[in-house]
Amino acid sequence: MKFVPLSRVILLELKRNGYNILTSKNTVDDENPTWYPLTVPDVDDYLLQLDCSGSIVPEEEQVLLVIEDALDNIHEGQLLGEVFIEIDNLGELEDKIQFYGKKYQFISDPEYYVFSFDPKRVLIRNYALRTGNHLLYLAYIGVNYPTHIIDEIRDLEDLTRSLICLDQEQAREWFSKHDVTMVQSDISIFEKDAILTIFLLGTEQQIKIPLEDKDELIYNLMHIEELLQLRDLFWIDPRIN
Template identity: 45%
Template sequence: MRFTSLSRPLLLDLKCRGYNLLTSYNSLDLSNSTWQPLRVHNVHEYLLQMNFNGSNTYLKKPTILVIDQVLKHIDDNKFGGEVFVEDDHSQRLQQKCRLYDLRYHFTANPEIYDFSFDPQRLLIRNHALRTGDHDIYFKYLAMYYQEHVTYERRDIEELTGTLMCLDANQAEKWFKKHHVTVMESDIWICDEDAILKVLAVKEHDHHWGILDDTEEMIYNLINPQELVLLRDIFWIDPRII
């Protein structure tokens, strides 16, 4: 993973790799922002969906730029900043699947796993959300969990538009602002690629048992105070129930 300065060669490279959008949550100044590249199937439909996407006050809508439009104006110095780029993400996914298979043996025993507890599905979903490569996830669902395709397609497209990538300082402020008490990771909590969702805030009455179980590599629970000590990058699903 690396941050690369926004430039015409980078945009052309992203376009060749299938990316068509840039998103940012700290883009008050378009010339000095941090951008995340995304792939969506239909840019026009995606932008329409984002414009009409609910009114949840917890969600901060991102700034979205169409790469083709940015290319037309990149020489006008209107756009700048850095782009978060992950190299060799397909190879990275394969490596993770092999690692998790050593723990869960899902290749040899797929019948013991279902949709709610399928480590390979979670790894592929995580990859799809962070890289914008949604097709690989939908193909996996069509092969193994066809009944979940429609719901998951809606959920993935919604979360793609709100998923945040924050540094430690930004994440700590966000946790405090929303009074977050418990987070849950999709994959291993010590992996910076893990996507974190809010499981509890101060207003919730339920008390969650946070176990120090380093053997489990999915659905780890952790409080924000410990979480900010583990990593420099935080992928956060900002939807709060």
């Protein structure tokens, strides 16, 4: 992953790779936003959904760019900020699918793998959230879990807007501020790309692991102090239900 200055060359490269939107967690008055590329099935539908759920305070609205519109209407000198780009993710995803497949064999029998515990789905969702490329995940859901497609579109878009990536010190401060002592990963907690969700002790967990083998590669729990020693970059789902 890397940050690169926003430019027409970068916009053209992103378009060539299938991205159609840049979104930012910065507000509209920020002069140096950090952009995150997205691929959404329909740009107009995506913008309409944002309009329906947007902030009533204009200054608090997050900014976005439609890549095609930016290329047509914005001059080089008007492009501000940096773009967060993941490198060679699709190749990494394919490697992970092969590795996880050796353990799980991606059996599709619903009596063996329920929706929440489909390792291949979890891997592709992780990729979609980190890269902003939603199409691969939505295609997988459409084929394998069509009854979940509407909920997954909403959740994917919601989490893409709120997902944060922190260094070790930032993560330590964030966990401390929110009194988080334990997290749960999506893919293996030992993967640097694992997305971490807040595990609240004493609450009912929605995820049920239907296998007797407890040494799983997904949905691992770990205490924060142990986790902070493992890596220097942390993807966090900040939503606390």
